[in-house]
Amino acid sequence: MTTHVYVGPSLSGDDVLDIDPYAVVHPPLRAGDLLALRTGPDDAVVVVDGAAEGGRAQPDEFIDVLGRGTRVLGAAAAGALYAAELWPYGMQGVGAVFAMYAEETLDCDDEVAVAQTDGPGGPRTPALVDLRWALAHAVTEDLVEEADAATLVELVRTLPCAGRTWDDIVPLAHKVSETTGAAALTLRRLFDEQPHMCDLQRQDARTALEYASRPPHAWRPFAVVPPQLVARTVHLERRRAARRPAAPDARPLPPSTASEADVLSFQQLYAPDFPARYRRFALALIAGERLRADERGLAAAALESARRRGLGAGLLPAAAWAYWLTPRERRDLSVESQLLFLLVRSLRGTAGAVSWAGVPEELRGPEEAWAAGERAVTAADCLNRRADGGRAPVPVRTHLEKVWRCTGRADLTAAARDRGFACLEDAERAARRFVRLAEVRGPREL
Known part of the structure; x- marks a missing residue:
C-alpha cells in the first residue's frame, strides 16, 4: 500500500513522514499531477494543498x-475544496474545514488561501478559516467580544491574500475601533x-493522514455516481500520456522527466x-x-467494413485518390492496396490530434526500443537547453x-x-x- x-504549506514533508514514514510526499497539487500516478485499490491519495501556479486539477x-x-x-486547504465538490463520486472529505464547505458555512475559495511572505519556506499569512477558528475560541473564552470578532473577520476578508499579515x-483594526x-x-x-488552538488546517491535515493510514477495509465511501460509470474521454487519455513518466516505476515529480507521450512521439518519428x-x-x-488476426485477415475485414460504409474503390472521387496517395502509388499499386493505404491514412482526425x-x-513496441526512446x-x-540561442539546426x-x-512533399506527406x-x-x-540530437548522433543513430 502506498499513500x-x-x-505544503499546511504541513511539511517531515510532518507527513512523522505520521506515515512510508508516504510519498508530493508538492501541492497541480493540474495533471494525479494523471501521472499509477495507483490501485490498495493505495491512497491525500490532497491537502494545491499550487497557486500550474492550474487547478480537474474533476475528471x-x-x-x-x-x-x-x-x-x-482536507485542510485545497483538499477540502476538492472533497466538497467531489464527494458524490467517492472522494472523502476529512476535518472541520471540509465540513464547513460541504455544509456551505464557507462559500469562498480564499478562506483557505495563504501566501508566503518571504518567498518559499518563509512565514505564511494566516488562512481566513484559521482566523475564524481562533476567534471562535477567543469568544468562547471571553477574550474577544463577538461583535469585534465579526468585524475583524469582515476586515480581513477585504484584504488580498498576500496582504493578510499581522503588520x-x-x-x-485599530483604525476601525479601539476594541x-x-x-x-x-x-x-x-x-x-x-x-x-488556531491552526485548524494543520489539525485537519494530520487527521486525514492518520485516517489514510488505516487499512483499506475501514474505508467505505458513499458514491451517488460510481466513478466507473464516468466516461474516460480521449482528452483525458491524452493528458495522462503527457504527464506520466515513460518508466512505470519513475516517481511522477520532475517536470523534465520524459513522459509516455514523449516516447511514443519519438517512436512514431524514428522507429523503423x-x-x-x-x-x-x-x-x-x-x-x-x-x-x-493476421495482416491479411485484418486487411480483408477493414475492406469489408469500408465497403459497408460506402467507401468502395469505385465510389470515391478522383480527388480523394490524389489527396491520399502519391503519383507512384496510384501508378504502381493494385486498387485494393491503394484503398488500404487511403483507409489507414485517412483514419486521423484534425491536424494536431x-x-x-x-x-x-x-503501439509501444519492444521494451528495449521504448527504453532507448526514453x-x-x-x-x-x-x-536543446544547452544550445538555446546557439546555431540553428x-x-x-x-x-x-x-x-x-x-x-519531395508528396512522399514526405505519405510517410508522415x-x-x-x-x-x-x-x-x-x-x-x-x-x-x-540527430546532428550529434547522426539520423540513423536516433
Missing part, C-alpha cells in the same frame, strides 16, 4: 483515480502562543517498424477486430528526408501519414525537438 500526499482527474479503486481523501491587520484593534492584538497573541505497427492498429480500428488515446500497448527524449531536451524537413529516405500524423506539418512540429 501519496500532496502538501480525481474521478479517474477513484475509478481505479484508490482511496482519495481531501497589515493590526493597524487596520477591534485590541481583538486583533489578542488574536495575534493566540497564534504566537497557542498555535494548537512504426508504420507497420500503426497500419495493424489502424486496420483493427477500421475493421472492429482485435489485433489477433492523434488517432489513438493515451499510449496503446499495440533516453533519446531526455538527451534531446538536455541538448538544419531545417526539419531536410532532417525528415534523411530519416525517412524520401524527398503512414506513421499516424495527420499531415507533414504535424510531423515537423514533433521532429523539431530532435533535430539537434
Whole structure:
C-alpha cells in the first residue's frame, strides 16, 4: 500500500513522514499531477494543498483515480475544496474545514488561501478559516467580544491574500475601533502562543493522514455516481500520456522527466517498424477486430467494413485518390492496396490530434526500443537547453528526408501519414525537438 500526499504549506514533508514514514510526499497539487500516478485499490491519495501556479486539477482527474479503486481523501486547504465538490463520486472529505464547505458555512475559495511572505519556506499569512477558528475560541473564552470578532473577520476578508499579515491587520483594526484593534492584538497573541488552538488546517491535515493510514477495509465511501460509470474521454487519455513518466516505476515529480507521450512521439518519428505497427492498429480500428488476426485477415475485414460504409474503390472521387496517395502509388499499386493505404491514412482526425488515446500497448513496441526512446527524449531536451540561442539546426524537413529516405512533399506527406500524423506539418512540429540530437548522433543513430 502506498499513500501519496500532496502538501505544503499546511504541513511539511517531515510532518507527513512523522505520521506515515512510508508516504510519498508530493508538492501541492497541480493540474495533471494525479494523471501521472499509477495507483490501485490498495493505495491512497491525500490532497491537502494545491499550487497557486500550474492550474487547478480537474474533476475528471480525481474521478479517474477513484475509478481505479484508490482511496482519495481531501482536507485542510485545497483538499477540502476538492472533497466538497467531489464527494458524490467517492472522494472523502476529512476535518472541520471540509465540513464547513460541504455544509456551505464557507462559500469562498480564499478562506483557505495563504501566501508566503518571504518567498518559499518563509512565514505564511494566516488562512481566513484559521482566523475564524481562533476567534471562535477567543469568544468562547471571553477574550474577544463577538461583535469585534465579526468585524475583524469582515476586515480581513477585504484584504488580498498576500496582504493578510499581522503588520497589515493590526493597524487596520485599530483604525476601525479601539476594541477591534485590541481583538486583533489578542488574536495575534493566540497564534504566537497557542498555535494548537488556531491552526485548524494543520489539525485537519494530520487527521486525514492518520485516517489514510488505516487499512483499506475501514474505508467505505458513499458514491451517488460510481466513478466507473464516468466516461474516460480521449482528452483525458491524452493528458495522462503527457504527464506520466515513460518508466512505470519513475516517481511522477520532475517536470523534465520524459513522459509516455514523449516516447511514443519519438517512436512514431524514428522507429523503423512504426508504420507497420500503426497500419495493424489502424486496420483493427477500421475493421472492429482485435489485433489477433493476421495482416491479411485484418486487411480483408477493414475492406469489408469500408465497403459497408460506402467507401468502395469505385465510389470515391478522383480527388480523394490524389489527396491520399502519391503519383507512384496510384501508378504502381493494385486498387485494393491503394484503398488500404487511403483507409489507414485517412483514419486521423484534425491536424494536431492523434488517432489513438493515451499510449496503446499495440503501439509501444519492444521494451528495449521504448527504453532507448526514453533516453533519446531526455538527451534531446538536455541538448536543446544547452544550445538555446546557439546555431540553428538544419531545417526539419531536410532532417525528415534523411530519416525517412524520401524527398519531395508528396512522399514526405505519405510517410508522415503512414506513421499516424495527420499531415507533414504535424510531423515537423514533433521532429523539431530532435533535430539537434540527430546532428550529434547522426539520423540513423536516433
